[in-house]
Amino acid sequence: MTDTTLIIVPAIPIPAFMAGEVQSKLAYVDENIDCARVEPDGSKIQITLKPSAGEENTERITAKVQDVVTLMVKGVIQPRVQILESFLDRPVPNHTDPMPELMESQEVSKEGRGIYTLGPLITSLISYFESRFVELADSFSAKRYRFPTLISAKYLDRVNYFSSFPHSLSFVTHLREDLENIDSFAQHTHYEGEGLNASPDSFSKIEMLNSPAVCYHWYFSLADQQLKSEHLVATAVGNCFRYESSNLTSLERLWNFTMREIIFIGNGKHVLEQREIGRQRMTSILEEFGLAYQVESANDPFFIGEFRKQVAFQSAFQLKYEIRASLPFSGKTLAVGSYNYHQDFFGRNLNISLPDGSPIHTGCIAFGLERMAYAFLSQYGLDKKQWPVAVREGVQ
Numbered sequence: 001m002t003d004t005t006l007i008i009v010p011a012i013p014i015p016a017f018m019a020g021e022v023q024s025k026l027a028y029v030d031e032n033i034d035c036a037r038v039e040p041d042g043s044k045i046q047i048t049l050k051p052s053a054g055e056e057n058t059e060r061i062t063a064k065v066q067d068v069v070t071l072m073v074k075g076v077i078q079p080r081v082q083i084l085e086s087f088l089d090r091p092v093p094n095h096t097d098p099m100p101e102l103m104e105s106q107e108v109s110k111e112g113r114g115i116y117t118l119g120p121l122i123t124s125l126i127s128y129f130e131s132r133f134v135e136l137a138d139s140f141s142a143k144r145y146r147f148p149t150l151i152s153a154k155y156l157d158r159v160n161y162f163s164s165f166p167h168s169l170s171f172v173t174h175l176r177e178d179l180e181n182i183d184s185f186a187q188h189t190h191y192e193g194e195g196l197n198a199s200p201d202s203f204s205k206i207e208m209l210n211s212p213a214v215c216y217h218w219y220f221s222l223a224d225q226q227l228k229s230e231h232l233v234a235t236a237v238g239n240c241f242r243y244e245s246s247n248l249t250s251l252e253r254l255w256n257f258t259m260r261e262i263i264f265i266g267n268g269k270h271v272l273e274q275r276e277i278g279r280q281r282m283t284s285i286l287e288e289f290g291l292a293y294q295v296e297s298a299n300d301p302f303f304i305g306e307f308r309k310q311v312a313f314q315s316a317f318q319l320k321y322e323i324r325a326s327l328p329f330s331g332k333t334l335a336v337g338s339y340n341y342h343q344d345f346f347g348r349n350l351n352i353s354l355p356d357g358s359p360i361h362t363g364c365i366a367f368g369l370e371r372m373a374y375a376f377l378s379q380y381g382l383d384k385k386q387w388p389v390a391v392r393e394g395v396q
Helices: 016-026 055-073 099-104 120-138 153-158 179-188 215-221 268-289 304-317 345-350 369-380 389-394
Strands: 004-008 033-038 045-049 083-086 108-112 115-118 150-152 208-210 232-241 256-266 293-297 320-327 332-343 361-368
Touching (some): 016 033, 016 045, 016 055, 045 055, 083 268, 099 108, 120 256, 120 361, 120 369, 150 215, 153 208, 153 215, 153 345, 208 232, 215 232, 215 256, 215 345, 215 361, 256 369, 268 320, 268 361, 268 389, 332 369, 361 369
Antiparallel strands (some): 004 045, 083 293, 108 115, 150 208, 293 320, 320 332, 332 361
């Protein structure tokens, strides 16, 4: 059996600024899609189907692709990108993708789609970067926390996560507490094809998921409380999980990754001030890293039905800025960190109030550790002699 390729001309023209967003969502249109590509100018869509798809499915899949384009593109207005810092022209010595060398040297080993183990060099590099982020957290006297990998479905529902990001969820379950069920699983279950051959009926109702972000845990721990302090700040590092289907690519997009966050709670003015102070302090750290990057306004990867509304809202109120590092080998950039302001969203939905009774405002500064290391190696390679002094001396 061979792959089938569909060439689709979108019924509604896709603006160039939306090409990447539409492409990322097409991976979720149908399980028969192996990969999807939108031309940079938005004029054409190429869909490669899995060999098992069958020609009888092409018309149905084409219709679904057109539906997604219509939902995302119709009436969309290009958001104004605000650039706060631009150091993309900072000279760097490397212009090749480090991934082949990382794989060959076993510094990176692929365990599954979007799942990699990391070797001593890249682990030491990540540890150094994180130590600098902890120094930034300490400059705010942030209290250190440890959060679990699992996160409550009950609380995620309260903050509308299921409607905003359903496509990226990773669910956790266990076998139903039934002796016959457990015994049958033990005797008959094996990995077949692309997963276990066990019946879905063998598993429990879902109470927990793998956590998609670090800061949520702190907000959930404060739910339904009136705080005694007007301002709080915390920091934590944790495993995060965001499923991205066929978009999972090398260390750029991982299913399981780690984030270090600095989290602010207070009134709106205070949170925005802290976020800005954090950005300014981070500028000197990134300069020591020698990183070629830009800080620009951005939006979260909302699902299709929520996309236009939520992106317009985030853009209007400048709620999110990303640190986008240059990937010289591709001419593109990669988000390695972000500065976020949630307004009183978590305060209202989780019933958390300040001493005066008003809902808390929240914000965070977040760093993707694997992405930061990958972007750095894309710019400086694996030879430490080429690294900036601060990084070379800081990596043990």
